[in-house]
Amino acid sequence: MTTEIYTASVLQYIPVFYIIWSDDLLSASEINVAENAISEDSSLTLADKKLLKSWLDVNNPPKDSVLKSWKQLIANSGVKLVEHNTYPLTAFSEKVAKHYQGEIPFNECIKNIEVNLGIQPNHYNHLFDVQIDLDPKSAQYSAKHIGSILKGEHAQTIDQFRSTLKDPIFSWQIRRNKEDFRQHVLEQVKFLAQKGYGAMAYSEDYDGTDNMEGYAHIFENMIWADGSLAIKFGVQFGLFGGSIQKLGTKKHHNTYLANAGKASLLGCFAMTETGHGSNVRGIKTTATYNKEKDTIVIHTPGKNDNKEYIGNALHSQMASVFAQLIVNGKNEGVHAILVPLRNNAHELLPGITVEDNGYKLGLNGVDNGKIWFDQVEVPKENLLNKYGTILANGEYYSEIKNPNKRFFTMLGTLVGGRICVARAGLGGAKFALTVAIKHALKRRQFNDSVKIQEDLLMDYPSHQLRLTPLVASAYVYHFTLDKMMSLYCDESQPDKRKIETQVAGLKSIITWYAIDTIQECREACGGKGYLIENRIADLKGDVDIFTTFEGDNNVLLQLAAKGVLSDFKAEFNSAGFSTVLKLLSSQLSDKLSTINPVYSNKTDKNHLYNPKFHVHALEYRTRRLTYTLAMRIRGYIKKGIPSYQAFLKVQTHLMTLGKAYSAELAYKSFLEHTNTITDPDYKTLFEKIGTLHALYEIRKDASWYLEQGYLGGTKSKAIRQRVERLCTELRPHLNTLIDGFGIPDHLMTAPIAN
Amino acid sequence: MTTEIYTASVLQYIPVFYIIWSDDLLSASEINVAENAISEDSSLTLADKKLLKSWLDVNNPPKDSVLKSWKQLIANSGVKLVEHNTYPLTAFSEKVAKHYQGEIPFNECIKNIEVNLGIQPNHYNHLFDVQIDLDPKSAQYSAKHIGSILKGEHAQTIDQFRSTLKDPIFSWQIRRNKEDFRQHVLEQVKFLAQKGYGAMAYSEDYDGTDNMEGYAHIFENMIWADGSLAIKFGVQFGLFGGSIQKLGTKKHHNTYLANAGKASLLGCFAMTETGHGSNVRGIKTTATYNKEKDTIVIHTPGKNDNKEYIGNALHSQMASVFAQLIVNGKNEGVHAILVPLRNNAHELLPGITVEDNGYKLGLNGVDNGKIWFDQVEVPKENLLNKYGTILANGEYYSEIKNPNKRFFTMLGTLVGGRICVARAGLGGAKFALTVAIKHALKRRQFNDSVKIQEDLLMDYPSHQLRLTPLVASAYVYHFTLDKMMSLYCDESQPDKRKIETQVAGLKSIITWYAIDTIQECREACGGKGYLIENRIADLKGDVDIFTTFEGDNNVLLQLAAKGVLSDFKAEFNSAGFSTVLKLLSSQLSDKLSTINPVYSNKTDKNHLYNPKFHVHALEYRTRRLTYTLAMRIRGYIKKGIPSYQAFLKVQTHLMTLGKAYSAELAYKSFLEHTNTITDPDYKTLFEKIGTLHALYEIRKDASWYLEQGYLGGTKSKAIRQRVERLCTELRPHLNTLIDGFGIPDHLMTAPIAN
Incomplete structure (x- = not known):
């Protein structure tokens, strides 16, 4: 095979052209990039430019034999590709040209092609001899800077939370026994509550910082410690606490919210039923107002109408129970009522049955369970009554007259x-x-x-x-x-x-x-x-x-x-x-x-x-x-x-x-x-x-x-x-x-x- | 809305046509089905036929108002759809017609449309009033007959195996602790071995039935009892036993195969290495022939060259080890050698290290482990030498001269x-x-x-x-x-x-x-x-x-x-x-x-x-x-x-x-x-x-x-x-x-x- 003699300036372009044509992915805008670089390259003579541009014609690409001769020329130079160079292809080209024609300066125009076409060593490293490089990494971008873009204005909250997770309580271990696992996760949740993370999304009146956006970020980070931790945390502070915050009124906030945020009141969110997974409006649990005693009676009517998959069910003292509210014989639709589940000795209260959901595919650190209510009586005040209430005269009242709209307004807050x-x-x-x-x-x-x-x-x-x-x-x-x-x-x-x-x-x-x-x-x-x-x-x-x-x-x-x-x-x-x-x-x-x-x-x-x-x-x-x-x-x-x-x-x-x-x-x-x-x-x-x-x-x-x-x-x-x-x-x-x-x-x- | 008066014969077709046009999926061959049925229907007059066929023109479909009138007509009849009827649509049509025009016979032509167009109640049940039917099932096909098609000629083997799985040892339970789980699965494997399933694919000389096809079927069924059982079973009898059967010669068969099939010799299949997952040819473990002592020395050269994810590693007495066979200084490529791992007291033999792989995403009833060999010496006879052997004179010999072909022949048997x-x-x-x-x-x-x-x-x-x-x-x-x-x-x-x-x-x-x-x-x-x-x-x-x-x-x-x-x-x-x-x-x-x-x-x-x-x-x-x-x-x-x-x-x-x-x-x-x-x-x-x-x-x-x-x-x-x-x-x-x-x-x- 005869090797044509190219000038040093043209020679530098050979590796680039070889790579370009070994792939067939040249579109008009890419040819444009190469053409511009060549036009602006003052080291090239007019003849050089003409030659180089002739190799950019997609309708008449360089012949296979020409490509092979380039490959030969590159191989014969004995130059090795150094992947960790900042512009590896330009540096490689420079050395190939130097081998044949002696010292030449670093060519900015070739660099522009390399950068603008996005040609990376892994496009071509098998084409050339490579100088083995154990840890080729680009330092073009800083992970820290990218991280700060991701954290945005919540950087401080996030960084602080990440440090908090350094505590040994979060050190990851395999936990196979659900009781041990649940107990450990409960302790983690309490630890975070003590640090103020539980109340984070609540207002300052209840020890929070009103920072729901920050809460979402730390929630994402929490799964890096453990998935069960994140979910149990979410149940306690987001669902249970959140239902009090969003569906309750001042009296509920004052009585419960700070304690929920501190995890000194553990609670669960009892919405889903065995018989009614996705169809919340169809749930069967009833909350019947007893006008005489001014109480609400919570009841599970049928075997499959129990609450199901309720997270925190085994640790909770209280549940936010979603039920059909019946006032004076009329069903006013689904409402949430706070129902105490256990006494201070952690014994179940009368009328309440809880069953462990047992082992699951994952999240075994979360205590999911089923809950049945057998005519459980709670004070009328336990109705979370922001969107619907029972007046002192025993009548139901809501500012949202349309029951559909009321239902979806309640769900929407969650x-x-x-x-x-x-x-x-x-x-x-x-x-x-x-x-x-x-x-x-x-x-x-x-x-x-x-x-x-x-x-x-x-x-x-x-x-x-x-x-x-x-x-x-x-x-x-x-x-x-x-x-x-x-x-x-x-x-x-x-x-x-x-x-x-x-x-x-x-x-x-x-x-x-x-x-x-x-x-x-x-x-x-x-x-x-x-x-x-x-x-x-x-x-x-x-x-x-x-x-x-x-x-x-x-x-x-x-x-x-x-x-x-x-x-x-x-x-x-x-x-x-x-x-x-x-x-x-x-x-x-x-x-x-x-x-x-x-x-x-x-x-x-x-x-x-x-x-x-x-x-x-x-x-x-x-x-x-x-x-x-x-x-x-x-x-x-x-x-x-x-x-x-x-x-x-x-x-x-x-x-x-x-x-x-x-x-x-x-x-x-x-x-x-x-x-x-x-x-x-x-x-x-x-x-x-x-x-x-x-x-x-x-x-x-x-x-x-x-x-x-x-x-x-x-x-x-x-x-x-x-x-x-x-x-x-x-x-x-x-x-x-x-x-x-x-x-x-x-x-x-x-x-x-x- | 006026309701046109149709003859009883035409009336019967109304529900069918309503369904057809409520869906727009009528192709030429489907129109053909309907046209043929109408042509062959002797209860129709020529005028009826013309009218019905006019409703089959995709280019000029019945107007929306006509469809609505049909719907009205059907609804006014008060007839309910009974999904469990053998031909629910034909039966429904018959009743609608009867409501308006009195008794008419069951129409085979409509039945043909129903069957041949594949119109099912779930296409249309919401269009009509339905007689609630708690358990609508088709009895057109028999599950037993389908099952026998699936079992084919292996029906007896499969049925027998399915009964074997009735034994309480296979009753499914949640097992979270890997040691307990592994022990239980080991007992299940031994139980099946005693029943003869372990040796099933071996020849009769080794207590088998030479029934690899049946083996594959029972293997599929085994996962219904437990996945770990299937995999441990496969490791013991298919991989370990199989390597002896396929790569070994008569002497190996005589010494080991029957015991492997009975699970009285537990073994593992040590091919994969930490450093070389998919690249078996690149494994690093060596098996060096020592001519003086007429032995083979098995050795793990580097830290990451250990055998990895080896199933049965903790229970095995022996391993079928894949290693680069070196004879007289020459690497003859990958071969399998039987290496004893433990003595009768189940203690590891000198030079052998085994480490538990720990808990996994699944299959925790299988004892996967890593194995290292430190200059472990075994008799030359332990080489599974069907495709490559060391002669009495200490020279390597294989009928397959091409090392590539030899390697792939060995792998192919597995x-x-x-x-x-x-x-x-x-x-x-x-x-x-x-x-x-x-x-x-x-x-x-x-x-x-x-x-x-x-x-x-x-x-x-x-x-x-x-x-x-x-x-x-x-x-x-x-x-x-x-x-x-x-x-x-x-x-x-x-x-x-x-x-x-x-x-x-x-x-x-x-x-x-x-x-x-x-x-x-x-x-x-x-x-x-x-x-x-x-x-x-x-x-x-x-x-x-x-x-x-x-x-x-x-x-x-x-x-x-x-x-x-x-x-x-x-x-x-x-x-x-x-x-x-x-x-x-x-x-x-x-x-x-x-x-x-x-x-x-x-x-x-x-x-x-x-x-x-x-x-x-x-x-x-x-x-x-x-x-x-x-x-x-x-x-x-x-x-x-x-x-x-x-x-x-x-x-x-x-x-x-x-x-x-x-x-x-x-x-x-x-x-x-x-x-x-x-x-x-x-x-x-x-x-x-x-x-x-x-x-x-x-x-x-x-x-x-x-x-x-x-x-x-x-x-x-x-x-x-x-x-x-x-x-x-x-x-x-x-x-x-x-x-x-x-x-x-x-x-x-x-x-x-x-």
Whole structure:
């Protein structure tokens, strides 16, 4: 083989061109980057420039024989690639040129190509001889800085909480016996209460700091210590304490709230019943007002009408019981009543039966149980009467006349819990990703017979593809949940219907994301991931139920979709259809413009990486699904089909819409946040993260987009390739990105991550 | 609203037509069914026929006002639907007609429409008043007969084994302490060994029955008792015993096999090392021949070169150790050597260190451990020397000269284990599906305000869609695995390379199917699914590792794909690429005809339900992926890119091909079996099951088919609708289908399933 003689200036470009053409992923905007660099390179003669530009013609790429000669030329130079150089490709090129033509200066123009095309060593390290480098890490970004972006204005609260978790009481151990485990978790909860974390979301009058947003953050961090801890904490302070705070009035606050926050009054939240999981309005427990004695009698009518899966049931002194309130023979709908369960000696009070739910798939440090009430009498004052009360004259009174609206107003106040569940799921996903990626950055597997060492797991394309998009999504959901909690806490916006509906959908997609992520991490760690010591196993078991509790995901998605259908004007959670049907017409007028074939086949990098494209695609999906859903429902109704049946017929369509809307909302929330980042380098990084998340999301639903003609086959393929490419581009920053999650060393006990 | 007066004969058709038009899923072949029925109906006058046929025009469907008048007419009749009637729609129609026009005979033609269009009560029960029916079940098929089809020629073995599991030793309990759990499982294993099940796959000389196929079936059933039991059983008899049987020679068989089969010699299979999970050829443990003493010295050179996750490590007296065999200074590659671990007092022998792997996500009744060897000396005879031996003169000798081929021949003999793992995963999926579906057939949720009772979970379209295709796949994979085991055992076909490769791919897709199914069942059971007592939780933990052990799924898929690429001529398991590259050319000549646009938009039911279409689609995908993969690899090689790098670049493509090929293989195996079913009713049922599985599979990959232009948007949507429709059509038979799995009552301990 003859090797052409190139000038030193041209020679420098050879490795770059070899890499470019070994991959076929050159779009117009990328060619543009290379062309600009060449044009601006003053070291090149006009002839050099012409030659180099001739190698950039996609319609007439360099011949295979030319590529082979380049490869030969590079190999013959004997130069080795040093991956930890700041610009490894530019440095490598410089040395290759130097080998043949003597000293030349560092070429900024080549550096620009390397940086702007996102060419990373793992694109090409097997093409060249590599100087073995045991710990190649990029120092371009600081994990600490990323961490501070994630913590935002809650940095101090979060940092303090993370230090608190240094206490030996939180040191992680395998606990197999549920009694021991529960006792230990109870002590952890009390410890945190003493430190003031229990009351955090309550007002200052009750020893709190009124900091619900900070509470959500520490809740996410808590799962890093233990899942059972987070859930028991949430039950005590968020659900039990929260029901007093949100559904009770001043007298309840004064009597109970400070004690609940200190965990000196342990309580549970008794809503779900065995016979009625997702259908809270259908619960059977009754709370009957006894006018003569001015008391309320709590009663479980049937065998399967007991309260079920009630967290803290075995440790509680009191329960916030949801029951049908019957006043003067009339059912006023579901209300919450405080019912003492045990005396000071921790003995059950008369009429109360509690049964342990026993061992579960996870969360065995939480004492879940069933509760039956047999004509249990409590004072009238125990009714949490913010939204409905029994007057002194024994009549029922509520400012909200519509019983439906009243019910959903009460439930709505508890939506903060759903955000927290999603946050905890996200925390679990972050932990599992950290373990899996730290492991993959150390673990080597198989090898190229030419090379000395086996490849890092993290350098396999399939491994990058299975983990990197999940990291990107963790960032997206982080900011999404931040925004939701901030809107939820915004008292200038009292009507929370829209947020409640949005949270319903987001809780679904984020908790599903969490369990999928933890599963992927388990498999990515192989047998090591299966050992309890590496923590992923417990996370899997603990987080699994997040898809079910605080609202079953499938049910929540349908609520979200009904919200979209009725433009968020229907009552939240409404099982009825009449309001939705009334409001349907607004969706039917939505005109979607036809997608231009040029647009549906645009595959240029600049287009695919543009958030405007992502938003357009996600919005288009929601609107199209809304329109077609509205059309279908209207069609059924017109034929005289009962509305219940009509909604059953479109059930899977509803769920698809719920997911689509939530995905759109999540990405837009993320973008909003990214736009506030001032440092341009970090902004670029976050935009890239968002792009990966968005393209991955569009890719997952490519069949729908293709069916609609929104994507052409070529564009769909290009998106798939870009997803893989983005994983490669983010590879050098993966370690920084997971360190950015900020899981402290004292909580990261998994041996494979250390 | 005026109600038109119809004749009694026409009136009978009104409910059918109302149902047909309330759904828009009428394709040409379905209209044909209705038209034929009408043509053949002698009770109709010519005018009636004309009128009825005028209502079958998709281009000019009955007006909404006409539909509403029908609905009114039906409602005014006051007739109630009785779901448990054999032909509920025909019976209903008859009664409606009778109400208006007096007695008329049962109409066979309407029955034909009802049956042939697959119209089920759950399509329409909310359209009409329903006579509440607590236990609507179809008796069309017999679970027992389905069970006998599944058991095939192994019915006696399977039935006997299922009775054996009645012994109290198998009564299921929650066991949290690993020591107790392991001890109990050990006793269960010994119990089964005494009954002869341990030696089942060995020859009669060693107390067996040479029945590997039966062994695979009982292995699937065993997981219904407990996952740990199945795995420990498999380690003792399949891996440890199997290594002696398959890799050893007569002297080993005579000395050890009968004792292994009786579990009086407990052993483990020490292959995997901490540092080398999937890369068996790269293991570091050495077995050095000492010529002077005529012994072999087993040694663990480095800290991370210990054997890892070795099942039975704490109970074993002996290990089958895989190590690099070094004879006269030359490494002859990986061989297995029998190494005693403990003496009769169960004390570790000198030089051997064992460490407990501790608690795991599941399978805590299996004693997994790490093992280190410090210059442990064993007699030369302990080398399992079927494929490589040390001669009396101290020289190494093997009939298989090529070390690669030798290695893969040894591994290949152990492929039966992979089939068994897939079988156990399938057994787990069947169990979880049985629990979830039995639960959904009892559990009611929400309600239509008009109706008295809440709907069964199983009557929600989303619930049908999440569970029914998984039931269909269980049937498909059942027969697939039957066939694989039968081929594997067929001694007339000594070259097992193709089967080994096929099993690699099938093990991946089936174990993934298993964990996805168990997860879906967990969620479908809500909080009940989370309780250990309902068994799904343990299955989740136990089956999870199946995706990793006996070959990591991602690695196995790549092996399968390389097999396809090289037309199964390359060495199985080969990590090298040269053979594959050499054989690539055969794939490049594969011409795929362009898909006719008429075909890619054909949405008629007859076409979509035709197995020929499914097979065509699955074959097309494999061939197209193979061709494009071969093209890509050739392109890279031509440019001078090293083959290792080229294969890395196509890694995700390889995995896609591996999955596609396996899916094709599974469906074809199923069809082959279906064709042997003689009873036409059951044949129809199994064809429908296969259709659902196939359309679901094509649907999952719709984006790929759309990108290729194989499917048009309309057809893709039609497939989605047909999947939902098939779930509805199978709804009445779901209970029978899961009973067909044959899980005995004594093993189905989940309270929610009883």
